[in-house]
Amino acid sequence: MAGIAYEQALANLRKSDYASPPELTDKQSLLKKYHPDYQEGSTQKLVVGANKGDACPTTLAKLLQSNAPITDADLAGALVINTEVLVVGAGGAGCAAALEVSAAGRKVILATKLRIGDSNTVMAEGGIQAAVGEDDSPQTHYTDTLKAGHLCADKKLVAQLAISAPKTIRWLIEQGMSFDREDTSSLSSKLLRKKPGGATRARILSFKDYTGVEMMRVLREAVELDERIIVWNRCPLVELLSDEDGNCVGGVVYDLSTHRFMLVRASKVILATGGTGRLHLNNFPTSNHYGATADGMVLAYRIGAKLREIDSYQYHPTGVAWPSFRLGGLISEAARSAGAYLVNGEGKRFIDELLPRDIVSSAILRECAEGRGVEREGKVGVFLDVPDLERRNPGILKDRLVSLSHLGKQCDIDLTKEPVMVRPTLHYQNGGVVIDENGMTTVPNLYCVGEMSGGIHGRNRMMGNALQEIITFGRRAGEHAALTANQYPAPKVGLFHLYNWQRELILSNVPTDVYGPILFPEYGNFDFHKEISLRTRTKHSVKSNNDSH
Amino acid sequence: MKENNCVSLVVNGKQLKADEGCSILEAVMKSGETVTDNIGCSGQGVCGSCRVLVRRQDEKKIISTLACETKVEEGLQVSFLDHLPVNHRQHVYKTNDWEGKSWNILQRINEVFPEAKHCRHCGGCDNACPKHLEVQKGVNMAAEGDLNAAAIFNECIMCNLCTIACPEMISPNHLGTYVRRLTTAMTLRPSDLLRRLHQIDSGEMTIDLDAEIK
Ligand SMILES: Cc1cc2nc3c(=O)[nH]c(=O)nc-3n(C[C@H](O)[C@H](O)[C@H](O)COP(=O)(O)OP(=O)(O)OC[C@H]3O[C@@H](n4cnc5c(N)ncnc54)[C@H](O)[C@@H]3O)c2cc1C
Ligand code: SF4
Ligand code: SF4
Ligand code: FES
Numbered sequence: 001m002a003g004i005a006y007e008q009a010l011a012n013l014r015k016s017d018y019a020s021p022p023e024l025t026d027k028q029s030l031l032k033k034y035h036p037d038y039q040e041g042s043t044q045k046l047v048v049g050a051n052k053g054d055a056c057p058t059t060l061a062k063l064l065q066s067n068a069p070i071t072d073a074d075l076a077g078a079l080v081i082n083t084e085v086l087v088v089g090a091g092g093a094g095c096a097a098a099l100e101v102s103a104a105g106r107k108v109i110l111a112t113k114l115r116i117g118d119s120n121t122v123m124a125e126g127g128i129q130a131a132v133g134e135d136d137s138p139q140t141h142y143t144d145t146l147k148a149g150h151l152c153a154d155k156k157l158v159a160q161l162a163i164s165a166p167k168t169i170r171w172l173i174e175q176g177m178s179f180d181r182e183d184t185s186s187l188s189s190k191l192l193r194k195k196p197g198g199a200t201r202a203r204i205l206s207f208k209d210y211t212g213v214e215m216m217r218v219l220r221e222a223v224e225l226d227e228r229i230i231v232w233n234r235c236p237l238v239e240l241l242s243d244e245d246g247n248c249v250g251g252v253v254y255d256l257s258t259h260r261f262m263l264v265r266a267s268k269v270i271l272a273t274g275g276t277g278r279l280h281l282n283n284f285p286t287s288n289h290y291g292a293t294a295d296g297m298v299l300a301y302r303i304g305a306k307l308r309e310i311d312s313y314q315y316h317p318t319g320v321a322w323p324s325f326r327l328g329g330l331i332s333e334a335a336r337s338a339g340a341y342l343v344n345g346e347g348k349r350f351i352d353e354l355l356p357r358d359i360v361s362s363a364i365l366r367e368c369a370e371g372r373g374v375e376r377e378g379k380v381g382v383f384l385d386v387p388d389l390e391r392r393n394p395g396i397l398k399d400r401l402v403s404l405s406h407l408g409k410q411c412d413i414d415l416t417k418e419p420v421m422v423r424p425t426l427h428y429q430n431g432g433v434v435i436d437e438n439g440m441t442t443v444p445n446l447y448c449v450g451e452m453s454g455g456i457h458g459r460n461r462m463m464g465n466a467l468q469e470i471i472t473f474g475r476r477a478g479e480h481a482a483l484t485a486n487q488y489p490a491p492k493v494g495l496f497h498l499y500n501w502q503r504e505l506i507l508s509n510v511p512t513d514v515y516g517p518i519l520f521p522e523y524g525n526f527d528f529h530k531e532i533s534l535r536t537r538t539k540h541s542v543k544s545n546n547d548s549h
Numbered sequence: 550m551k552e553n554n555c556v557s558l559v560v561n562g563k564q565l566k567a568d569e570g571c572s573i574l575e576a577v578m579k580s581g582e583t584v585t586d587n588i589g590c591s592g593q594g595v596c597g598s599c600r601v602l603v604r605r606q607d608e609k610k611i612i613s614t615l616a617c618e619t620k621v622e623e624g625l626q627v628s629f630l631d632h633l634p635v636n637h638r639q640h641v642y643k644t645n646d647w648e649g650k651s652w653n654i655l656q657r658i659n660e661v662f663p664e665a666k667h668c669r670h671c672g673g674c675d676n677a678c679p680k681h682l683e684v685q686k687g688v689n690m691a692a693e694g695d696l697n698a699a700a701i702f703n704e705c706i707m708c709n710l711c712t713i714a715c716p717e718m719i720s721p722n723h724l725g726t727y728v729r730r731l732t733t734a735m736t737l738r739p740s741d742l743l744r745r746l747h748q749i750d751s752g753e754m755t756i757d758l759d760a761e762i763k
Contacts, residue, residue: 132744137754143762163755174644187737324570
């Protein structure tokens with residue numbers, strides 16, 4: 001892919017009249033031609049599991065149809081711990097769930113792969129949707145969400161999201177999360193609202209442009225100060241536990257610090273392991289945190305949960321396209337909703353910046369594919385004209401777009417003078433595990449919440465609905481699990497679901513030597529299967545040493 | 550020795566080569582090391598998990614910073630830091646801590662963070678902070694009951710570097726978060742939110758699942 005050389009493009013930009021972009025008449029064919037989801041050959045049909053026959057990105061299909069790296073033998077001698085509820089993943093959804101389980105007086109373990117808070121939640125910038133404006137209503141929030149998602153979301157889930165949203169904001173304030181107000185000098189001032197792309201009303205509430213930092217530091221502190229929540233850092237879930245009837249009865253956790261397995265017997269399991277970005281579908285860079293490798297979804301699928309819209313991903317229009325060390329990093333929609341223009345290498349605006357993300361992304365990919373992009377050191381993108389925004393709104397960078405200014409500093413770009421180069425980045429998993437309004441999956445005792453669940457966003461997510469979703473449904477799942485949990489763990493726990501799974505793999509000619517979940521991206525140089533085979537080998541060698549004495 | 554656009558540096562005692570322009574974190578990954586810790590946001594600089602001490606070639610000074618935001622340099626010495634000091638003191642409170650005691654906020658702050666008034670003004674926290682916040686000022690304001698301290702910690706990413714640096718075990722960032730959380734929980738009452746909650750609770754606003762979508 002080639003584009004217009006950076007210096008030339010910069011000169012074109014300086015001469016730009018910023019004329020309104022041409023009106024988009026045929027959205028569908030733009031999506032079909034340029035959106036990565038629609039590209040031929042990027043998906044394949046699943047041949048095993050509850051979604052047999054459904055199309056899914058090839059990289060993900062491999063993991064969804066993978067084999068477990070552990071067997072019964074690995075679990076012999078593992079530490080066994082009982083709890084009422086096991087929550088997996090300590091981003092926003094997991095923390096909200098754990099807090100509610102604890103508030104209901106139940107025993108809860110919160111196990112997470114990285115450290116608590118190291119998640120997509122802390123990275124969120126733009127904000128969170130809730131219909132609080134006088135010109136707005138939960139009904140409008142509901143309608144906007146369904147429409148943006150191409151009318152295929154689960155109406156009940158969307159209604160739950162929209163009607164709960166104001167209450168969720170109240171709960172967050174009670175936990176100590178702050179929000180921007182219209183008038184900073186008044187305590188009862190209205191909340192500052194911004195308009196998300198694709199919405200009919202201004203509905204985004206935020207804390208500066210690092211809403212996720214504010215949300216996560218509050219939730220993290222709340223969890224860590226709650227003596228009833230046991231937090232296990234660096235303890236990824238590597239398999240779920242089942243009984244003979246296929247119910248979920250706990251999970252197998254691997255402690256990365258001590259290199260040992262722990263068997264957690266739990267009456268209810270809530271998965272909140274987040275998204276898929278670090279699988280780099282279609283070779284795209286990603287805005288996601290290091291641990292976003294679809295682990296929860298892989299494990300939920302293996303134990304029998306049904307998935308939906310797993311062929312639908314969000315490629316955020318404004319990922320960093322240059323320099324390479326920040327490639328794929330996010331530039332929040334806050335910049336476009338504040339009025340920053342997208343300009344191609346010819347110095348022309350080419351799309352209404354506030355159309356839904358899938359459309360804006362496709363338009364950027366079109367500009368790049370048709371040679372109107374900007375090229376710098378082999379990277380191609382378009383300009384996000386921040387200097388022009390700053391000219392029209394002096395001080396906005398310093399006061400409101402703090403994260404963007406920070407990015408400028410990281411990249412040695414003076415954003416008051418120089419535009420940034422952007423290109424779509426793999427940002428969000430629109431679909432996921434099928435759930436009901438309490439986050440329950442089709443597998444008894446198993447809940448899934450947050451980005452790994454599906455049904456709320458249809459085939460496209462609006463800005464701000466993910467943060468709303470993780471808290472609303474995280475809390476609901478926590479409450480529900482606490483209410484229905486049994487104090488006594490199942491008498492018989494094991495890997496019963498694996499026997500059927502492996503039989504299915506063999507019958508369908510799927511290789512059984514592909515293991516999942518991967519836990520860390522390839523460049524993390526971590527191979528779980530190797531790690532445990534090393535463990536076994538060391539154990540044996542130690543034993544034979546002892547024997548010889 | 551410096552090669553074309555390539556530098557060598559030492560990370561946790563191991564010599565690495567890396568391309569100029571890449572971050573310390575990237576360099577570690579590219580070197581083939583297994584990375585399962587000290588990483589999260591991987592470059593955005595917001596999760597605070599990649600904390601390192603670095604020393605530049607021919608410089609005595611050791612600085613603390615974030616590995617994902619710091620570019621490699623020839624001769625850089627880097628050590629990743631563990632997450633909390635061994636004898637870290639937990640400051641325990643509830644979000645309704647100030648309820649009915651709002652005239653005693655100063656006492657409450659001093660009860661929960663008794664060390665705060667012992668600040669030695671050593672500047673350790675300010676030097677440690679990779680976000681260059683005025684941590685010491687925030688601590689001193691909080692210790693005097695000045696709730697404007699909250700704003701000083703607006704951009705704090707809870708990397709805990711100031712907590713590690715503080716000889717008085719004050720845990721500046723947790724103090725900042727305490728003041729932030731309680732101030733908000735106690736006082737933020739947006740009128741539009743109050744109204745909407747009332748409309749929903751009273752049944753005045755509901756959702757019609759089957760409303761026509763235009
Ligand atoms: C850069 C960026 C900006 C965004 N901005 C916005 C925004 O402005 N508004 C909005 O609404 N949404 C935004 N989003 C989306 C939103 O932040 C996420 O969808 C949401 O935070 C996901 O929350 P979660 O709790 O489901 O998952 P996460 O917050 O990602 O947490 C997942 C947790 O699970 C853990 N985990 C993963 N695998 C395992 C395992 N095997 N075992 C144990 N633990 C595991 C991880 O370590 C992590 O702690 C943004 C996302 C990104 C990446
Ligand atoms: S105040 Fe402390 S915890 Fe916060 S960013 Fe600075 S050093 Fe890190
Ligand atoms: S490090 Fe501790 S004692 Fe030193 S200035 Fe900061 S708060 Fe005060
Ligand atoms: S990896 Fe998150 S701050 Fe460096």
